[in-house]
Amino acid sequence: MASLTESLQNITMSGGGAYSLATRGAEDVINAATPIVLEALDSINIPENQDLFTFSDMGTADGGTSLKMVGNLIHAIQEKNPGISFNIVYSDQPKNDFNGLVQTVLGLGHFPSYLETTENVYPLFSANSFYKQIIPDNTLDFGFSATAMHWLSGKPCELSNHVHMVGADGEEYLRFSEHGKKDWETILLHRAHELRKGGQLVLLNFCRDEKGKYLGNTTGVNMFSNFVKIWQDFLGQGRSSEDEYKRMTLPQYYNTVEEFSAPLKNFDSPVYQAGLRLKHIETRITPCPFAEAFKDHQDAQRFAEEYIPTIRSWNESIFFGALDQNRALEDKEKILKDYYHSYQDQVLVSPETHRMDYVHAFTVIEKI
Amino acid sequence: MASLTESLQNITMSGGGAYSLATRGAEDVINAATPIVLEALDSINIPENQDLFTFSDMGTADGGTSLKMVGNLIHAIQEKNPGISFNIVYSDQPKNDFNGLVQTVLGLGHFPSYLETTENVYPLFSANSFYKQIIPDNTLDFGFSATAMHWLSGKPCELSNHVHMVGADGEEYLRFSEHGKKDWETILLHRAHELRKGGQLVLLNFCRDEKGKYLGNTTGVNMFSNFVKIWQDFLGQGRSSEDEYKRMTLPQYYNTVEEFSAPLKNFDSPVYQAGLRLKHIETRITPCPFAEAFKDHQDAQRFAEEYIPTIRSWNESIFFGALDQNRALEDKEKILKDYYHSYQDQVLVSPETHRMDYVHAFTVIEKI
Numbered sequence: 001m002a003s004l005t006e007s008l009q010n011i012t013m014s015g016g017g018a019y020s021l022a023t024r025g026a027e028d029v030i031n032a033a034t035p036i037v038l039e040a041l042d043s044i045n046i047p048e049n050q051d052l053f054t055f056s057d058m059g060t061a062d063g064g065t066s067l068k069m070v071g072n073l074i075h076a077i078q079e080k081n082p083g084i085s086f087n088i089v090y091s092d093q094p095k096n097d098f099n100g101l102v103q104t105v106l107g108l109g110h111f112p113s114y115l116e117t118t119e120n121v122y123p124l125f126s127a128n129s130f131y132k133q134i135i136p137d138n139t140l141d142f143g144f145s146a147t148a149m150h151w152l153s154g155k156p157c158e159l160s161n162h163v164h165m166v167g168a169d170g171e172e173y174l175r176f177s178e179h180g181k182k183d184w185e186t187i188l189l190h191r192a193h194e195l196r197k198g199g200q201l202v203l204l205n206f207c208r209d210e211k212g213k214y215l216g217n218t219t220g221v222n223m224f225s226n227f228v229k230i231w232q233d234f235l236g237q238g239r240s241s242e243d244e245y246k247r248m249t250l251p252q253y254y255n256t257v258e259e260f261s262a263p264l265k266n267f268d269s270p271v272y273q274a275g276l277r278l279k280h281i282e283t284r285i286t287p288c289p290f291a292e293a294f295k296d297h298q299d300a301q302r303f304a305e306e307y308i309p310t311i312r313s314w315n316e317s318i319f320f321g322a323l324d325q326n327r328a329l330e331d332k333e334k335i336l337k338d339y340y341h342s343y344q345d346q347v348l349v350s351p352e353t354h355r356m357d358y359v360h361a362f363t364v365i366e367k368i
Numbered sequence: 369m370a371s372l373t374e375s376l377q378n379i380t381m382s383g384g385g386a387y388s389l390a391t392r393g394a395e396d397v398i399n400a401a402t403p404i405v406l407e408a409l410d411s412i413n414i415p416e417n418q419d420l421f422t423f424s425d426m427g428t429a430d431g432g433t434s435l436k437m438v439g440n441l442i443h444a445i446q447e448k449n450p451g452i453s454f455n456i457v458y459s460d461q462p463k464n465d466f467n468g469l470v471q472t473v474l475g476l477g478h479f480p481s482y483l484e485t486t487e488n489v490y491p492l493f494s495a496n497s498f499y500k501q502i503i504p505d506n507t508l509d510f511g512f513s514a515t516a517m518h519w520l521s522g523k524p525c526e527l528s529n530h531v532h533m534v535g536a537d538g539e540e541y542l543r544f545s546e547h548g549k550k551d552w553e554t555i556l557l558h559r560a561h562e563l564r565k566g567g568q569l570v571l572l573n574f575c576r577d578e579k580g581k582y583l584g585n586t587t588g589v590n591m592f593s594n595f596v597k598i599w600q601d602f603l604g605q606g607r608s609s610e611d612e613y614k615r616m617t618l619p620q621y622y623n624t625v626e627e628f629s630a631p632l633k634n635f636d637s638p639v640y641q642a643g644l645r646l647k648h649i650e651t652r653i654t655p656c657p658f659a660e661a662f663k664d665h666q667d668a669q670r671f672a673e674e675y676i677p678t679i680r681s682w683n684e685s686i687f688f689g690a691l692d693q694n695r696a697l698e699d700k701e702k703i704l705k706d707y708y709h710s711y712q713d714q715v716l717v718s719p720e721t722h723r724m725d726y727v728h729a730f731t732v733i734e735k736i
Binding site for chain 2 (some may be wrong): 051052085086087089094097098099101102103105106108120122123124125126127128133134135136137138139
């Protein structure tokens, strides 16, 4: 099994807000969840004499997608507790681009920052991933994470016939689901330590929903099946090897609602015993913003040119890492260029069948 | 007057511990101050039920020079309060290389990190410079800074005949000293807000000592005069312009012991009124490690090759920024290469006259 560092080292997003620009949908998800965030916030009793509120955004990448929501949260709290100060703790794994994150949060990148309209707000950055404790015991008021916790702490095994656990079966599926279960428990246990009593978590995680839908598989082409099909074509053409094909395995797990809920409902679970309780869980589909825009503009070329980068932003580095180490850099780059080009050609032929809708479980958790 | 961002934007140190490698002397200074740090720590009454200790390293660059000292501090506290947790807050201005800082602090760079031998320690990173408040009111137990606070928040004026205020006179000197006074007050006032009652600051700042000595001016060649002389030569040879010569002004101020002490002793000062008190101040000369090594190895070439990078590490970016914007990049690089080469040639000719001894004021401050 790959170590956390090994498995995460290729998952670096590009800097200065570029990731957020390419993933407008991920920001839509967070904005859609803002009412749930504010409701969870409302249920926290912040005493008048509490002078510090600590918020944490875990797996934040470049920090761009949550800027508006964090601003809303700060304003909502300061309306009731005008004198209060904030620690806003942004965390991601050590290979994240912290320079880009700093630029975005401080409003020096592509987006305006809430720091321009707020006072007594102290942004802090941590290079502890959510598989570690990020801040000391009993210091967290509100924890948040969006579209991040599907990344496993390691790869349990290669999938022989698919790139993602959504298409795995048999022993391989079991190994992924066991790993996913353990990782979810680890994530929650660290949060149980960090949270004060009464503190809340709002986690927006990719999931497989009640109807079996998941990212890029809501209607039309199944994005993940398409990833596999194109790699199979490359294998058939001799452009990639059997070993490479097998290594094209994303270290991700999409939990179901039942899997997300289990440790928060089961009396015997160490997570339950540490005081975490499920307050709310629902699944949500957030429409692919590029496919939605295509309905209006009907420009297939424009759609394809917007759509492929949003896919590429989160899986190119994994596919790159799966290519044989002995290949020359230019060779690797050519393969990936052609790979996404094949996908883009398909989008141009039948644009109306492609869309990367986001399928999330919105989860609200309380520490009692 | 240049804004903070403008004046600081060129002061970026290179990443992954490279800065600390080039500035071994800066680490020697911190290690020499460790007894003073531990003594200041000893004077803090940490109640048995205090579960969190917050330490801040301001102007940390890549974090490498303070690693040992921070480890010593953590171990000293945990011996008395075994269950206590730590926030270790590293801060520097937004243009700092935070990716390099993260690598160094997490022990992924050139140096081992104290994180390998400690528990319940949470490193956090802030992009607020010491000219801003870094963490909320009353949350800081121990603040530390080394070899950083001589950087002014802006450049009060260009020095017409020198690169540094140590060689300024008349109106220009006054403008620097007024700016330095205001900046020192600003730095202290922010710390007064951050510190809890009884909290301590240990600040190791470049100074002009009781005998008029300062960095690179202890015996032999005056390093700053030499900087000026070589730029004058370049001007005379037509290699740089009058405007460029004038802009070769470092935005720095070296306080005297009296200047450091004034706001901490003067009843009328807002710093004094905010509760900061001077507990201890002394000046210290830390020998240039490369000149000391030369005494043993007597290899002028080796000395010159070690000595020039330590100078270059902190002033090249400033000199670079002073060169005309219309010059081609290669032209600028050639000028600077030749500039440091001229310096290196001098070192080769009379190595025993060159040494960049560090001259610091070690200051201990308490919040009452």
